[in-house]
Amino acid sequence: VAEGFYTPAIPWAYNPNAKIPEYNPELAEKLLDEAGYPRKEDGYRFEVTLVYFQGQEWRDMSTIIKEQLDKVGIKVKLEEYEIAAYIEKVLKAGDFDLTVLDGFQGPDPDNLKIRVGTGGDVNVMGYSSKEVDDLLEKAGSISDKEKRRELYFKIQEILAEDLPIYPIAEVMYTYVHRDYVKGLPYQMAGVVAYNNYAKTWLDK
Incomplete structure (x- = not known):
């Protein structure tokens, strides 16, 4: 189970204190109410579509997400695509509400640029933060490991606050x-x- 925004397999760059929010449906209900999304007569607040590419592991993961969101009043429609269609819809067109996507981390944390840097190749959520971009650029341009560590720790702290993605699992x-x-x-x-x-x- 993932706990943060980088992999502990590269310990020098992993910030153990920049954690993703814990599962808390009661707090989620409260925040949704405060944000102006009350439950309607059918018990749901709104509906979203979750797209994923073919494969039992993706189907299972998406089903669990659907079940968990259902508990807080978010109706989820699942759509499965073969990989070529998924690439066109998600990676190229950005035509989705929610998706599950895998990826690698390493061999250097500089590869965070492609996931959370503005215009990154797999930044499918369109996340853009000047502060994160500046930190990524600075960290990627120096060789001092300790200074790089401080910069990547800061990046992870920002990601834990902004939540452009929600890491689910560390695959071994x-x-x-x-x-x-x-x-x-x-x-x-x-x-x-x-x-x-x-x-x-x-x-x-």
């Missing part, structure tokens, strides 16, 4: 290989790597 993969296969990307401690096998070799 298990790789099975022979002991003579060396240099696999994930073997680097404290680093989340791309699937780059250029430095992988067989020690046999």
